[in-house]
Amino acid sequence: MHKEKGELIRHFSQGLVSQLLEAEGVHYNIGACQLGGYDFEQIKANLNLSVQHFYLHTLIAGAIDFQSEKAAMQTELESLEWQKHTDTLQSLVNACEQKEVQLWVEEDKLKFKAPEGALSPELLEQLKASKTFLIAYLQSETFKKHQKQYERFALTPIQAAFLMGRDNTFELGNVGSHYYSELKWPNLDVEKLEKVVNHVIGLHDALRTVIYEDGTQAVLPQQPYYQITISNETPEAIRAERSHHKYPLGKWPMFHFEVSSAHSTDTILHLSVDLLLLDAWSADLLMREIIKAYQGQEVKKPGYTVKQYIADEKKWHLEHQQFLQKAENYWESKLKDIPSGPELPFIKPLSEIEHPKFRRYTFAVSDKAIEALTQKAGQYNLSATAVLATIFSKLLSHWSGGKALTLNMTLFNRLGLHPDVNEVMGDFTNVALISYFPENQANFLYEATAIQEQIWQAVEHRAKNGLEVLRALNKNNPGKAVMPVVYTSLLSSESADMENNFFPEGVKEVYAVSQTPQVVIDHQIYRRGDEYLINWDVVEEAFDLRQLEKIVTLYEAWVHQIVEAENWDIQLSADS
Template sequence: MEFKENITDLDIFNKIKKLEQQGVQLYLDGSKLKYRALKKYFDKNILHEVRNQKDIIIQYLDTIKKNTVELSSLQLAYMTGQSEGQILNGVNAHYYIEYEKEDIDIERLQNVINLLISNNDALRLVLLSSGKGLILKNIPKYVVKSYIYENKEDRLNIRREFSHKKYSFETWPMFSFIVGKSIKVKDVLHISFDCSILDAWSASNMIDKLFKLYDGKTIEFSKYTYKSYMEDLERYKKKDVNKRTLNKANEYWKQQVEFIPKVPSLKMKKKIEELNTTTFTRQEHMFSADITVALEKLAKEQKVTLSSIIMTVYMKVLSYFSGGENITINATLFGKLPVNEEVGNLLGEFTNIGLIQYKDENKSFLESIKEIQKQIFKLLEFRIYDGVNIIKKVYDKNHDSTGFPVVVTCMIGEIYKSKQSGFLETYSLSQTPQVIVDHHIRIIDERIKISFDYIEELFEENYIKKIIQKYVEIIENISKA
């Protein structure tokens, strides 16, 4: 168990993990180092090595106590969702994105990535199999991998490897940056990360900071940490005003789940439980600037939000392809709460979830929009309430382990540009355990963009195309009304 010079927290973490695999557990009793060992694995040589490195190990174990963090219910759900016996467990919660740029300076990129890592503790988070998180204090310098990008197949090979990359628990890092260098075309930057450490909003924030730093701009880093946020969150929920909100939310959801419609009955090639492999793929559509402006004008005139209009169209289309049934979908929310005045630019996993119902009931389209908007506002009002508890309430009622695998992630309100500091976004893909379709709504370059990430083993490509065509048809029609 000898340690090299310039030892990092990660080195010690990996050594201790290896000892545990050998049946030896180290722990502190006050300031003394103790161990437990299974007799059949006991090796006196290991004990001798531990004694030689005692001071380093004691210091590290003491640091662990201070840097252990509670995980959110959703982070734990992501972990559980990958475990044996769970349906749709073939993937981790993951996001992948590609950017093109002329002559990427790998050394400069690597330096700014390491600057981001050192100033954002969420990027140093390790998920422990115990269901806790550990923030590593000092870690090895992150090295950006590169390859020679001579033809399209070179790039596709990296995409195949990293667009579905499964990061193991108790490892660091939970992200990857790879650069393809080309003398014929633009270079390509591949970014992959596990959503257990960064939600969609934080990822966008991180990439924005990355490109600004690469461009030589100065940004301010908050001293407030993700660990502090998770600790403050518990105190925040215990405030009287927030306890009242939590009680109201609990009553609201108790009533809602009594008569909640089922998930969309989409046409699938096979049953979910018959899946042997899980591969997500994407189809998308970008609306014109004219249609985007027309929808924004409609929203203003009708005193509804643009998000409500588009999400209503999405649910109307899902209902249409489900034989006109009433349906319920899962909506992801930006769940960062104002527990501290410095939370603004904090990176981490803050996602919350909620359920949205669509009931036709012969309502006009505008009435449907207002009904969906009312539900969205309730989700926002009660965003302090843990959405995982909503799913549990539904399960307790009907004992259906499928959950709500059709999802919408609406990020209207965030400013997105396809090109930042010369980096042009060219491809992206998400995947999540217990999900079969994840619909993303964004405004990029002042145009609405919709994308469907879905399991290709479950759905015919042409079937998803038909869903998108119907979606586009309705959007275009109401934009002309």
């Protein structure tokens, strides 16, 4: 009848009817009712309703007694008043937990159990004053979700391996995974730094995590205040105490900040961290964020956590079984003809080293040299990481009498499960086996291309955890350090841009060393200020140290030779 205006008029009529019902319906017991006032289970299922929906129009539900429903709704709203005080209530729960006071609700009554003397008059008064709200909070989904966030969860595979490596039953075991660094920081403001450190601790769950002997970990529900130690000891004395520290399990913190020669031009910040908490990428991120925050730059809390990543990664693998199968096929094929680790001239069998002690050998390469290396590598479709891994592999082969060998390469390529995944601190490490096969007439470019191809393949097939590959390789020799030479590169952006140079002017790393169970050489490269440091952390008891120094010197010469070469159709030689 209304032709093209028909739909418009229908909408207009529906609006008038709706307004009439809202305005006049209450006089005829037609209006709004409290969800739960009637048996709405079927309606809830059909309409996907939840306890957050308080009103349901009686055009669906039927007639109501409006006055009684209004009173019931008011009572319901008052019962949810506690939601305005969740932070205060959780702080009260935390205070009770710290004093081992147990709280629970039984028959809608607040109950508690406390050790003798733990429940102070002040805390008891707080419990009494908050009793009504506490009863509602302790029974709420909000509290259950909060508690679940701080439940223990399993270690990652690499964390579990490091935990077992503390045991002396493994070759090159009896070692806690650990990183130690000394930063010379003239006139460091210790009070300011302490505030910054506590701010960064609050941003990252990993820094509030406790590792337990049973292979689990948990984030502390509240953040303890961390106080930086100001020491009167010499830097050398602190180094002797802290550089190879093994943190006790089940206790917080598993890191340590200490300052020597405070309030002077010779101030040194000593940093020690258990690598059960952080991988090398995250340890670098920790240093970066502390320095940035100290300089007044914004450091944000990531919208993601280690615990969420572990759960999401597991789910991703379940949903992408084809990638796991492809990875298993790749590594099974590769293991058929994989060379062993480097057969280095150890002066003592690794199995006889009961207390591995690590020593660092290091040399610096300018940021301009690394930038030139990166640009030249790009022309050949190579990464700087692959180029340096090739030099390192070739050097170890030379040291091993020209034999083929396999490196244990650290991978930091986290799955892109969240936009903030690379800003999360934790231990996400995976490992890959990269082999080197010497050929008499092969030039450097040919060898580097072969290494790069293996790295790409390792990244593509990372669904299979590298530790499982190592176990398969070592099934007949349990406990043996089967691939004890590790290659780690933090050339993450493959460039020497300013973002990587986060050290302020005047601050310099003057000493550092790391240690890892079942490792005899750990090669690392990372940036510090306007230079890159190439480090070898080695178990000194295994080597002729004079011979080792010559090998490191040759490595430095080869690195500069590749940087300066016009092209890479060359052969590296120990005599060149």
